[in-house]
Amino acid sequence: MAERIKEHPILGDIKKGEPVKFTFDGKEVMGYEGEPIAAALKAAGLMVHRYTKKEHKPRGIFCAIGRCTDCVMVVDGVPNVRTCITPLTAGMEVKTQYGVSDKPFEEQ
């Protein structure tokens, strides 16, 4: 779906940290250290960050600056982490958030 910009006509090469591995729902994904978790997910084409508590509807990035809290996920066991402003580190365990849990609704 989405991908990274290779060379930007105005910004040139956009500086990135070291490439690192992290997991999304247990699957290995590549990203760059220090970029927001949400950016790494988006670059990997992963759109759905969570399913809402009441209606179980999918949500993803909306404001990308930490205001709307729609992009929250369970990160290293902590729920409600705003992935658009939380820097990625190597080995992070990022999980889809169902309500406020990382367990799908049928298992809750």
Next chain:
Amino acid sequence: MKRYDLIVVGAGPSGLSAAIEAAKKGLKVVVFDENEKPGGQLFKQIHKFFGSKEHRAKVRGFVIGQQLLDEADEAGVKVVLNATVIGLYQDKEVVVKLGGEVVHYKGDAVIIATGAAENMVTFPGWTLPGVIGAGAAQTMMNLHGVLPGKRVLMLGSGNVGLVVSFQLEQCGCEVVALVDAAPRVGGYGVHAAKVARTGVPFYLSHTIVEAEGDECVTGVTIAEVDSSFKFIPGTEKHFDVDTICLAVGLSPMSQLLKMAGCKMEDNPKRGGQVPISDSYGQTSVPGIFVAGDVSGIEEASSAMIEGRMAGNVAAEYLGYIEKDALKEELDTLDKALDGLRQGMFAPSNRGKLIEKTDEGIEVSQSLLKNGYIADEEIERFPGVVRKVGVHPVIECTQNIPCNPCQDACKKGCISIGKNITSLPIVVDGSECINCGMCVANCSGQAIFLVDEDKGDGSAEITLPYEFLPLPEEGTKGFGLGRDGKVVCEAVVTKCRSSKAFDKTHLLTIKVPKEYAMKARFFKVS
């Protein structure tokens, strides 16, 4: 509790500017910002700014951001990042979340420069992943180098919608439509024109009926609306898109001021709930000041001036400068701000329908309805003249506060005159040397160099080009009209790049001479 002379909340253009001025006057200043990096939204702005030299016109936003950070460093301003201000009590006690702690500070003066938040609109499917704010798109592509999507529909024809659409195209996304419920384009005509000429269709008086998709956006339907914004049945249009971008205005983030007991008002001209303040940012609570978008939605250029005003007023409030010195500072800043607040898009003209320019020329209706000036309208503007040999064609048709083109031409071919909002004219008898500085320096990308008749039945057009890859000499393709539609065959004869052009490349194309005044963009075949 730690005390500061001045606490500034927000390290964006206005907050930093305020802190710089205050620090220069000797105040002990701290700036708190909740983000990881300072600069607010400036580092996402990659277009050249409008204005004149004193407003840093023709400099790109992110460069201005860096200049501001350097200036803050020099002035000894302390910026604390990842510092979320969670409260402001009446006696100027500022509560900040720092790491895992809550810390209280006391400011003898406080400047609130928290900026604005994006407005949103609702439609079925608006919560689907893939529906994002225009700010999110800018953040993803310009800060993090990630494409927001491949096929994007933009809702909103204000400057944000127009500028972000162009940015999306610059990083390789396809903008399939630019949609606005309003009957007229809201932003600068030059911003609209540079988007339209690349082939983005504008749908004014249209809005989103529905976003489609189960897990994320896969498509969107728009429809025309009548004058009371009701959908007109049968006008639906469908697009396959993976992203819907919302650029429907901004609202001041003024909650801290309300909490601090400042008198507030709901002022639609300022974008919503704002503190009642004088023209230098003094609120109803002595010692609490505001600057930038939080006091009324404008632009980064004016926010920086407002910040400098507030910084100086705070310095005088605490006795660091005398009244006379303050007046001197404010007089200069007043002039600079007045310069920006003129013209058709001035805050005082918000919501007004302007039919004629200051020069008495009818405004292009096609520009307002379609995003581009129609061929039959273009020659009534003073920057568009026919001449023998290479000459500038200036398609700048609205009174906006901007004048770098006049300084760019060392030969004096372009004149705006004393009034910064006047339409640029091509000076009679002047001699163009084809240097291209005007093309590269026009923040609106509205200047072209045209040689209408090369003597062999062809014409040459030099146009601003900010896309990759750069077409090489000899590349064959098509000349696109102002409406973005193919008008003729074209071949690239030259592509000039230079440090002085600041990433705006000058593409020269050869077209049949009857298209000299029609072709305004190039597409590789």
Next chain:
Amino acid sequence: MNSVNDRTRDIGPFVPGPDDDMLICRCEEITKGEIRQAVHDGMWTLTEIRRYLRTGMGLCQGQTCSKLVKGIVARELGVSPAELEPATSRVPMRPIEMRVFANEADSNKEGE
């Protein structure tokens, strides 16, 4: 007294609308219909609506929906949004974990 405070005013019955199921508050998942109904239940101020429905009380603290809710309530009451007093602003302005909120820095030892 302005018309918002005049509780004797008749705002008419609740009339279901075609877009009542439109989600307005994204965090707490409150629909337009629920907000409109709340007005007819007697919640005429934004603060009351917040307490009654929890609009703007979720993680984002009303960043996205407060303007939308204001518009809907104003329309239901037949007043302009500018006439409605916004909901109270209070600490904390941003989502914050309770353990952090309760962790006041030692005022003798400086935080930064």
